Amino acid sequence: MHGAEGCKPPGRFFGRRPGDRAPAPAPTPLPGPGGEGPDRAPTGAQSRSEPREATLRPAQRRAGARALARDDLIQATGTVEKILGGGRYRIVLESGQTVTAQLSGRMRRFRIRVIPGDRVQVGVSPYDPTHGFITFRLREGQNAPS
Numbered sequence: 001m002h003g004a005e006g007c008k009p010p011g012r013f014f015g016r017r018p019g020d021r022a023p024a025p026a027p028t029p030l031p032g033p034g035g036e037g038p039d040r041a042p043t044g045a046q047s048r049s050e051p052r053e054a055t056l057r058p059a060q061r062r063a064g065a066r067a068l069a070r071d072d073l074i075q076a077t078g079t080v081e082k083i084l085g086g087g088r089y090r091i092v093l094e095s096g097q098t099v100t101a102q103l104s105g106r107m108r109r110f111r112i113r114v115i116p117g118d119r120v121q122v123g124v125s126p127y128d129p130t131h132g133f134i135t136f137r138l139r140e141g142q143n144a145p146s
Contacts, residue, residue, distance in 0.1 A: 073123030077144045080118045091122055101132040
């Protein structure tokens with residue numbers, strides 16, 4: 001044995017003690033809005049009156065691109081033909097087109113049941129018109145809400 005320390009060799013420490021490493025240096029401010037630059041007086045921090053730039057997703061960074069909102073879905077009415085596995089449904093639209101759709105989040109949240117033969121309102125993606133979301137289950141004799 002190496003003394004009272006057990007099986008560790010004397011004079012060695014395994015792991016870091018607090019304060020062993022020097023703190024990382026503070027990042028230097030980059031020239032640009034709110035920072036120091038050749039045509040700007042040093043301000044230190046960005047003033048609150050300047051608007052913050054929004055954080056964009058990669059698709060939104062492309063010129064003219066924006067995220068698909070729920071309002072961008074094409075609304076259509078159809079009848080549930082068959083229940084597929086994995087929470088998907090095969091729906092025949094009034095136009096005769098067949099769409100594979102899943103229940104929207106609120107319909108799952110409130111446990112609204114959909115069975116074959118039900119008339120439903122479907123939000124169809126403009127990018128892939130064979131897939132969509134069931135957004136509303138119509139009662140018998142009810143027209144689609146506008």
